[in-house]
Amino acid sequence: MADRLTASRVRSAWLFLTPMLVVLALVAAWPLVRTIWLSFTDANLLSMEKAKFVGLENFKGEYGLLHDKLWWTSVKNTLWFTFFTVTIETVLGMTVALVLNKEFPGRGLIRAAVLVPWAIPTVVSAKMWSWMLNDQFGILNHIGVQLGLLHAPLAWTADPDLLMASVVMVDVWKTTPFMALLILAGLQMLPKECYEAAQVDGVHPVKVFFKVTLPLIRPALMVAIIFRALDAIRIFDLIYVLTGTREPSMTMSVYARQQLIEFQQVGYGSAASTLLFFIVALLTVLYIVIGRVKLGGD
Amino acid sequence: MTGKVAARKGLFYLLVIAIIFYTLFPFYYAILSSLKTGTELFSVDYFPVTWNLGNYVSVFRDNPFATNIWNSVLVSFSTVALSLFLGLTAAFALARIKFRGRSLLLLTILGVSMFPQVAVLSGMFQMIRSLGLYNHLPGLVLAYMIFTLPFTVWVLTTFMRELPKELEEAAIMDGASSWTILTRVFMPLMWPALVTTGLLAFIAAWNEFLFALTFTLTNDERTVPVGIALMSGASTHEIPWGNIMAASVMVTLPLVVLVLIFQRRIVSGLTAGAVKG
Numbered sequence: 001m002a003d004r005l006t007a008s009r010v011r012s013a014w015l016f017l018t019p020m021l022v023v024l025a026l027v028a029a030w031p032l033v034r035t036i037w038l039s040f041t042d043a044n045l046l047s048m049e050k051a052k053f054v055g056l057e058n059f060k061g062e063y064g065l066l067h068d069k070l071w072w073t074s075v076k077n078t079l080w081f082t083f084f085t086v087t088i089e090t091v092l093g094m095t096v097a098l099v100l101n102k103e104f105p106g107r108g109l110i111r112a113a114v115l116v117p118w119a120i121p122t123v124v125s126a127k128m129w130s131w132m133l134n135d136q137f138g139i140l141n142h143i144g145v146q147l148g149l150l151h152a153p154l155a156w157t158a159d160p161d162l163l164m165a166s167v168v169m170v171d172v173w174k175t176t177p178f179m180a181l182l183i184l185a186g187l188q189m190l191p192k193e194c195y196e197a198a199q200v201d202g203v204h205p206v207k208v209f210f211k212v213t214l215p216l217i218r219p220a221l222m223v224a225i226i227f228r229a230l231d232a233i234r235i236f237d238l239i240y241v242l243t244g245t246r247e248p249s250m251t252m253s254v255y256a257r258q259q260l261i262e263f264q265q266v267g268y269g270s271a272a273s274t275l276l277f278f279i280v281a282l283l284t285v286l287y288i289v290i291g292r293v294k295l296g297g298d
Numbered sequence: 299m300t301g302k303v304a305a306r307k308g309l310f311y312l313l314v315i316a317i318i319f320y321t322l323f324p325f326y327y328a329i330l331s332s333l334k335t336g337t338e339l340f341s342v343d344y345f346p347v348t349w350n351l352g353n354y355v356s357v358f359r360d361n362p363f364a365t366n367i368w369n370s371v372l373v374s375f376s377t378v379a380l381s382l383f384l385g386l387t388a389a390f391a392l393a394r395i396k397f398r399g400r401s402l403l404l405l406t407i408l409g410v411s412m413f414p415q416v417a418v419l420s421g422m423f424q425m426i427r428s429l430g431l432y433n434h435l436p437g438l439v440l441a442y443m444i445f446t447l448p449f450t451v452w453v454l455t456t457f458m459r460e461l462p463k464e465l466e467e468a469a470i471m472d473g474a475s476s477w478t479i480l481t482r483v484f485m486p487l488m489w490p491a492l493v494t495t496g497l498l499a500f501i502a503a504w505n506e507f508l509f510a511l512t513f514t515l516t517n518d519e520r521t522v523p524v525g526i527a528l529m530s531g532a533s534t535h536e537i538p539w540g541n542i543m544a545a546s547v548m549v550t551l552p553l554v555v556l557v558l559i560f561q562r563r564i565v566s567g568l569t570a571g572a573v574k575g
Contacts, residue, residue, distance in 0.1 A: 005470070012476040013391035017403075020388035020451060027444045028410045031421030038420050048424055096317055099310070106314075112561045113318045116325060119553040121505035123523040124546040128328045131539050139327060142342040173324065178568065185569035234414035237507040241527050253416040253508075260420055261512055270420045277417035284412040288405070 032277070038270035045264035058271035065271050073247060074255040077164065081251060082232040085171045090225060092172065093179030098209075100180065101187045118177040126241035129170040133157055157242060163249040167239055174238070179228055186220025187213070219290075226287040230280060252276045325550065332543035339540055353544035360538065362517040363545060366525035369435060370504055370549075373521055376439045377446055377503040378496045384443075385450030385495065386488070390480045392451070393458035394466065404455070411448035415508050418444065426513050433515045441509045446499040453498075453567055457491035458484065494567035497560055501553060522549050 039058055043051035058064055065071050100111055117125065132139050133156035144150035156166045190213070198208045214221075236253040243249040245258050256276060260269030331339060335352040357363050392400060422441055423432075431437030461484065469479045507523045514520050520528075526545050529538060557564060 009395050009476065010397045013395040013397050016387040016391040016476065016480075020384040020447065023384055023440075023443050024407070024410060024447060026425070027422065027440060027447075028413060028418065031418035031425055031444075032413070034421030034424055035418055038424075043420075048427075095313070099313055099317065102310075104310075104314075108561070110314055110318055111565070112558050113321050115557045115561055115564065116554055117321050119501060119557045120325065120550050121507075121523050121526075121553075123505075123507050123527050124550055125324070127526060127542050127546055128324050131331060131543065132324060132327060134539075137340045137342070139342050173320070177321065181565055181568055185565075230412055234416060236416060237523075240507075240511075253414065256416045257419065257508070257512070260423075266420050273414075273417045273419060276414055280412060280414050280417070281409075284409055287412070288408065 035270045035277075036274050038266055039274040041267045041270075043266040043270070045261070045266050048266060051267065054267070058268050059275075065268070065275065070247065070250065071255060071272065074250040074252050077249060078233055078235070078251040078253075081164065081168060081171075081235060082229055084168050085175070085232050086225060086228050088168070088172050089176045089179045089228060090221070092176045093183050093224075094221075096176065096180035097183035097187055100184050114177045114180060116177075117174050120174070122174065122237040123241050125170060125174050126238050129166075129173070130157055130242055133166055160246070160248040163243045163246060167242055167249050170242060171232070171235070171238055175228065175231070179224060182224035182227065183217065183221060186217040186224070189220070190216050222290050223287065226283060226290065230283055230287065233280060233283070234276070252279075325547075325554075328543050328546050328550075331539065332547045335540055353540040354548070357541040357544045357548075360541060361525065361529055361545075362520070363525060365518060366520055366522045367549070369519060370522040373435050373438050373442070373510075374500050374503040376436075377442045378499045380439060381443060381446040381450045381499050382492060382496055384447060385454050386485075386492070387480070388451050389454035389458050390476070390484065392455045394484075395476075404452075407448050407451050410444065411452070413444060415445070419508070419512065422509070423512065432513060433519050435519060437513050438506075438510055438521070441513060442503050442506060445506075446502055450495045450499060453495045454488070454491055457488065461487060490563065493560070494563040497556060497564060498567050501556075504549075504553070 038048075038051065040053055040055060041051035042054050042057070054061075056064070060066055096114060100107065100114070120128075133141075135141065135153055135155040135158060138153075138156070140156070141150065141153035145153060154162060156162050194212050194216070195208065198212055203211075234253050235251055236257065239249050239251055239254055240257075245254055245262075250258075252272065253276065256269050256272035258269075259265050259272060263269070330343065330346055332353050333346055333349055333351070334343075335348075335350050338348060338350075391397075392404060422444075426432050426437045426441065429437070429440075431440065465483055465487075466479050469483050474482070505523060506521075507527065510521045510524045511527070514524065517525075522545075526542060526549070529542050529545065530536075
């Protein structure tokens with residue numbers, strides 16, 4: 001009786017799972033397999049069905065990815081972008097999280113305020129900032145010149161030397177909230193006793209932070225950092241809208257899409273996509289191992 | 299001593315004000331700019347000088363913006379409905395029934411949520427085209443499942459796992475089918491989690507850009523983010539900033555209101571996937 005019941009429950013489990021699994025297979029597994037396959041072909045956007053197998057030509061060939069300077073520039077840009085945004089976001093996010101972790105009147109209000117940049121569509125925040133960064137009429141140049149920080153207005157989204165800095169600035173604004181919330185969740189799980197003990201002993205708050213808080217939330221912090229890094233590596237929207245497909249701010253995603261759609265070289269673009277996928281996959285494994293994600297509860 | 303405490307308190311509130319200013323000023327400035335027309339736009343002001351709603355009219359006149367909004371509404375609501383239905387049934391199986399391969403399945407789903415969208419772009423493009431969905435809104439809904447489904451399943455599973463066992467035991471004794479248990483016993487308790495995940499899926503679908511840009515071709519099928527990104531003036535050098543700011547404010551205000559109402563739920567939903575696992 002009990003066995004029959006279990007068997008019928010397991011059967012219904014698979015029945016319940018099937019619709020979700022079919023959709024995931026259709027939108028995740030199959031496109032991924034196709035993309036990897038296409039990276040070994042000379043497929044063109046207009047005649048994808050006539051693609052011929054070319055082996056590793058797209059990767060190692062004379063005109064392959066590994067010999068393309070622009071590809072390596074975009075790899076370098078992506079790493080540069082990831083390193084700087086994640087570092088700045090961690091420091092700022094930690095500050096915000098520490099503030100939100102305190103109880104004070106109006107805390108709910110500032111938590112809501114912090115969520116606003118996160119909720120704003122990336123395209124919209126790119127447009128809002130590109131208006132604020134406008135070389136002639138932008139408020140940032142205006143403030144900078146008035147305060148004497150800038151000698152002359154800067155062309156934030158036109159000057160090749162400033163493109164990446166602008167992108168980092170906007171991304172930090174947009175994603176620090178998310179970082180802060182992840183760190184806050186970690187902070188709120190800490191035992192209160194440690195702090196009370198430290199307070200009684202009259203330890204300086206800065207010392208408490210470095211000696212007690214930081215070591216205790218390190219696991220949560222590491223997970224948050226990797227989570228953010230994975231997101232930063234695939235950045236596309238912000239750069240595409242803020243600075244376009246220009247070399248100084250070209251990232252791997254921007255590069256891959258340009259090859260795929262604008263240049264219609266599906267095989268070659270798929271090769272770039274595939275490399276990006278494996279980089280992210282490697283980091284994901286790292287995330288799961290470090291995060292020691294609780295699975296299935298058994 | 300008290301002076302020191304007061305100074306510390308003052309510094310703390312200064313920091314609070316700085317945070318609020320930093321997070322809200324860009325949006326405030328967008329609202330401010332959207333209310334200015336003509337040459338007023340080219341002078342920097344910190345407070346509203348005029349309350350001119352001209353941009354809010356012209357953005358609909360100069361662009362297919364109403365169509366864009368309607369498309370976004372259709373795509374976002376369909377995405378939420380589909381991912382909640384698929385997520386809820388899958389979460390029931392994953393959270394309440396023990397079977398072999400369950401952990402591996404959860405791990406795979408978590409892995410999919412990390413997929414960079416670009417990594418599947420060409421395969422997805424081919425699939426959408428072969429299904430005849432290129433430049434059609436259902437194609438976008440289907441494509442969006444790749445990022446809404448994993449976290450919907452994940453969050454709903456986490457939530458459903460916490461519900462007490464006794465709930466369904468009585469129902470099983472009465473011979474209720476799994477479907478009855480899910481819809482009659484669990485559904486009524488799941489509303490908080492459904493609201494949270496539905497909201498996150500809605501925001502993700504409403505904001506999505508890469509797929510919407512790649513899988514649509516004509517203005518009739520474009521969603522809001524693509525519409526705003528491609529807004530241009532009479533000449534390429536003449537960017538219609540007033541219109542863009544008005545459009546930005548209009549598509550963001552509903553989101554800001556949702557965030558204000560549901561902030562607690564959003565925070566718990568966002569962190570459920572990452573920190574607590």
